[in-house]
Amino acid sequence: MHPVLEVRNLAKQFQMHHLGQRLHAFDGISFTLQAGEFLLLRGPNGVGKSTLLRTLYRSYLPRAGQIWYHTEEGRIDLATAADVDIALLRRREIGFVTQFLIARPRVAAEDIVAEPLRRAGIAAPEALEEARRWLAEFGVKRDLWRAYPTTFSGGEQQKVNLARALILPQRLLLLDEPTASLDAGARAALIRRLADLKAAGVAMIGVFHHPGDVAGLIDREIELTAREVAEDVAV
Amino acid sequence: MTIATLTRPWEAMSYGFLDASAKRELRRKMLKAIAVPGCQMPYASREVPMARGWGTGGLQVTLTLLKPSSVVKVIDQGADDSVNAASIRSFLSKVSGARETWDTTEATLIQSRHRIPEERLRADQVLILQVPNPEPLRPVEPNMSVARQMHADADYGRLWLILYEQIVRSGRVMQGAAYPSLVNGRHVMTPSPIPRWDVPKLHMAQHLTFLSAGREKRLYAVPPFTRVEPLVFSDVPYQVEDHAALTCHRSGMTGYFMNEIPQEDGSSAFELSDSHLGIKAIRQAEGAAVKIGPTWYENGKMPQ
Amino acid sequence: MIASPTLTLQAPQLMTTPPLLTMTGVSRRYGDVVALQDLSATVYPGEVLGIVGESGSGKSTLLRMMNLEDTPDAGDYRLALPDLPGNLFDLDRFARRMLCATRIGIVYQNPHLGLLMKHTSSGNVAERLLIAGERSFAALRGRAREALDASEFPLDRMDARPIELSGGMQQRVQLAKAIALEPALLLLDEPTTGLDVSVQALVLDTLKRLQRDRAITMVIVSHDLGVIRTMADRVMVMRRGRVVEQGLADQIFQDPQHAYTQQLVHAKL
Numbered sequence: 001m002h003p004v005l006e007v008r009n010l011a012k013q014f015q016m017h018h019l020g021q022r023l024h025a026f027d028g029i030s031f032t033l034q035a036g037e038f039l040l041l042r043g044p045n046g047v048g049k050s051t052l053l054r055t056l057y058r059s060y061l062p063r064a065g066q067i068w069y070h071t072e073e074g075r076i077d078l079a080t081a082a083d084v085d086i087a088l089l090r091r092r093e094i095g096f097v098t099q100f101l102i103a104r105p106r107v108a109a110e111d112i113v114a115e116p117l118r119r120a121g122i123a124a125p126e127a128l129e130e131a132r133r134w135l136a137e138f139g140v141k142r143d144l145w146r147a148y149p150t151t152f153s154g155g156e157q158q159k160v161n162l163a164r165a166l167i168l169p170q171r172l173l174l175l176d177e178p179t180a181s182l183d184a185g186a187r188a189a190l191i192r193r194l195a196d197l198k199a200a201g202v203a204m205i206g207v208f209h210h211p212g213d214v215a216g217l218i219d220r221e222i223e224l225t226a227r228e229v230a231e232d233v234a235v
Numbered sequence: 236m237t238i239a240t241l242t243r244p245w246e247a248m249s250y251g252f253l254d255a256s257a258k259r260e261l262r263r264k265m266l267k268a269i270a271v272p273g274c275q276m277p278y279a280s281r282e283v284p285m286a287r288g289w290g291t292g293g294l295q296v297t298l299t300l301l302k303p304s305s306v307v308k309v310i311d312q313g314a315d316d317s318v319n320a321a322s323i324r325s326f327l328s329k330v331s332g333a334r335e336t337w338d339t340t341e342a343t344l345i346q347s348r349h350r351i352p353e354e355r356l357r358a359d360q361v362l363i364l365q366v367p368n369p370e371p372l373r374p375v376e377p378n379m380s381v382a383r384q385m386h387a388d389a390d391y392g393r394l395w396l397i398l399y400e401q402i403v404r405s406g407r408v409m410q411g412a413a414y415p416s417l418v419n420g421r422h423v424m425t426p427s428p429i430p431r432w433d434v435p436k437l438h439m440a441q442h443l444t445f446l447s448a449g450r451e452k453r454l455y456a457v458p459p460f461t462r463v464e465p466l467v468f469s470d471v472p473y474q475v476e477d478h479a480a481l482t483c484h485r486s487g488m489t490g491y492f493m494n495e496i497p498q499e500d501g502s503s504a505f506e507l508s509d510s511h512l513g514i515k516a517i518r519q520a521e522g523a524a525v526k527i528g529p530t531w532y533e534n535g536k537m538p539q
Numbered sequence: 540m541i542a543s544p545t546l547t548l549q550a551p552q553l554m555t556t557p558p559l560l561t562m563t564g565v566s567r568r569y570g571d572v573v574a575l576q577d578l579s580a581t582v583y584p585g586e587v588l589g590i591v592g593e594s595g596s597g598k599s600t601l602l603r604m605m606n607l608e609d610t611p612d613a614g615d616y617r618l619a620l621p622d623l624p625g626n627l628f629d630l631d632r633f634a635r636r637m638l639c640a641t642r643i644g645i646v647y648q649n650p651h652l653g654l655l656m657k658h659t660s661s662g663n664v665a666e667r668l669l670i671a672g673e674r675s676f677a678a679l680r681g682r683a684r685e686a687l688d689a690s691e692f693p694l695d696r697m698d699a700r701p702i703e704l705s706g707g708m709q710q711r712v713q714l715a716k717a718i719a720l721e722p723a724l725l726l727l728d729e730p731t732t733g734l735d736v737s738v739q740a741l742v743l744d745t746l747k748r749l750q751r752d753r754a755i756t757m758v759i760v761s762h763d764l765g766v767i768r769t770m771a772d773r774v775m776v777m778r779r780g781r782v783v784e785q786g787l788a789d790q791i792f793q794d795p796q797h798a799y800t801q802q803l804v805h806a807k808l
Binding site: 014015016017018054058059060061083084085086087088106107115 | 556558583586744748751772773785786787789790793794796797798801802805
Binding site: 393395403 | 633655658659661662665666669670674675676677678679680698
């Protein structure tokens with residue numbers, strides 16, 4: 001059985017052309033993640049935990065190393081894969097959960113949550129029913145389901161966001177402080193959902209403010225340590 | 236040898252008014268027009284002793300076709316006796332020796348403004364229609380170079396757009412005269428400002444029709460037995476004016492295109508637009524030996 | 540208790556999506572001005588490609604090339620559609636016109652370029668259908684209404700002339716016209732530039748909605764990074780007729796690599 005993810009010597013630097021500098025984020029990151037495994041990223045603020053998550057998601061381009069993502073038909077290096085393949089994987093297999101809602105004006109909360117199901121080819125009535133179930137589960141009040149989340153409070157937006165991100169099981173889930181600013185009820189719902197997903201074989205990598213929240217899920221941890229940040233580059 | 240032996244004797248005027256080169260130009264373009272039905276052929280339009288816009292295009296075609304044995308009929312809105320029609324007719328006869336007539340069945344050349352006679356034209360007759368605006372695309376494409384490209388591409392969608400908007404605005408097609416029609420399945424022409432009533436007469440007709448615009452310097456033709464199909468929507472049939480039930484108050488004829496004559500009491504009387512058909516009907520009723528030829532419309536209906 | 544997932548994991552596949560649009564080695568000069576230089580671009584089915592760059596970067600020229608309004612000095616252009624083999628730049632005027640009318644939709648910044656201002660709005664949409672050979676009045680009317688509705692155009696004004704409409708409404712008519720024949724490719728040339736900010740947001744929202752509902756492949760050109768960020772899945776950054784950088788939209792905006800892109804992104808933020 002292949003692992004889901006095999007990261008080899010992953011490194012990230014930011015090139016700042018206007019400063020003539022490269023900002024070092026991390027290097028030499030290697031780990032392997034199996035299906036159903038939960039990996040916690042630890043380290044002080046600014047050490048690059050979120051940067052690592054975003055690099056795995058390819059919002060950031062890695063400087064070196066490989067991110068082998070295994071499928072039954074073979075493996076694909078997310079570090080160098082074509083944009084279109086990354087886009088497709090994001091749609092189907094790799095999820096990214098943040099505390100920030102992607103603003104979508106004039107789309108009702110339940111439609112936002114149902115969208116991944118619709119895209120997966122599920123008929124509108126069933127998708128909506130499922131979406132409402134999840135909104136209820138995360139404690140979003142019924143009278144908000146048809147409203148536009150752009151006007152919601154941060155906490156309510158976050159719940160909509162989580163429901164959307166977690167409604168469709170994906171093979172790999174990247175969690176960037178999903179519990180921040182959540183109330184206790186929603187946090188409990190989230191952790192229950194994560195446990196379910198884990199049991200269903202979803203591999204997860206997470207950054208948490210209070211790792212204690214997910215203590216029962218964690219299989220392994222990686223500790224990131226700070227390094228000198230800048231190095232001069234000849235421009 | 237003298238110059239005189241090599242040239243023809245001096246004449247005050249060429250036969251048929253137009254000089255030989257003018258006629259050659261017309262003939263060439265008329266042949267081309269027949270070869271590509273409905274396609275507008277530009278030609279070198281000459282000066283004739285008449286103002287542009289009064290039928291100079293038709294006149295040049297008629298002058299080119301004239302011969303001493305021709306019998307000419309000229310009508311203006313269906314009438315033989317209007318000043319314009321009478322002047323053109325007497326001019327034609329004067330410059331060619333051709334005989335004048337009012338009778339459609341007798342004529343070999345019929346020059347017309349805005350009407351096609353009600354009596355069926357035969358293969359030995361030629362109809363010449365005067366055209367003010369030969370370009371059917373002008374209302375939708377003011378740039379004539381682009382319009383020519385559209386003809387080349389058979390890009391006629393916008394003509395239906397006009398009809399579409401007429402139906403949207405008024406609930407029906409409002410195009411009364413000059414109804415754009417597809418000739419031989421290829422070129423859309425404007426059949427000159429004849430009423431919708433007359434357009435079906437051009438379809439698979441026995442006679443040859445020339446349409447000529449003197450000011451715009453373009454002529455086109457509908458050869459015999461050529462399809463002429465008015466542009467229509469598949470679900471909105473082509474309709475001619477509802478004159479089928481009207482009766483001419485002078486001749487008593489029913490089932491032909493009528494002119495509306497407002498009466499002093501506010502009502503309307505109707506009379507045949509094809510004036511000589513009315514004259515023949517009246518004469519026949521009075522017992523004269525007048526023969527009315529077969530007409531296109533029968534009992535107010537165009538047989539399919 | 541949260542119910543177990545209703546969906547089971549599908550067997551993942553290794554993807555190799557063939558592109559819908561492929562342009563290679565396209566160069567175009569206008570006199571001494573180089574508008575496009577050896578430019579290549581690919582667009583994949585269902586995605587939104589955003590093209591950014593300053594005025595004169597060649598982005599609009601590129602879009603016009605995609606709409607076959609101009610022929611380059613050199614280059615190859617293919618669309619992966621049935622019955623369309625070979626380089627589309629080799630097509631004659633007639634074939635180009637049919638292709639553009641039936642398979643490609645375009646919305647211009649200037650509505651005068653895209654609309655017949657003196658005809659009705661519904662007529663403008665109907666014209667597209669007429670080019671494609673629709674000859675039923677009821678069908679024309681119905682499909683024009685449908686397309687206008689999908690563009691969120693107020694139907695009680697469908698027979699108003701574009702010249703009587705506001706800028707935002709004119710763009711909606713253009714959009715309805717562009718999508719009426721369900722094109723394989725929708726090209727948007729600065730579709731919201733010059734509109735009020737609030738109107739701009741509504742038009743972009745309509746575009747997003749259409750994209751979501753119909754999965755139309757779109758190419759959107761804008762100098763406004765906000766527009767591109769809202770709309771695009773992938774971004775191509777152009778400068779002086781060349782592509783300086785391309786990537787996933789979030790990557791271009793969060794981790795731009797090229798100095799010029801960084802400058803653009805930083806100027807925006």
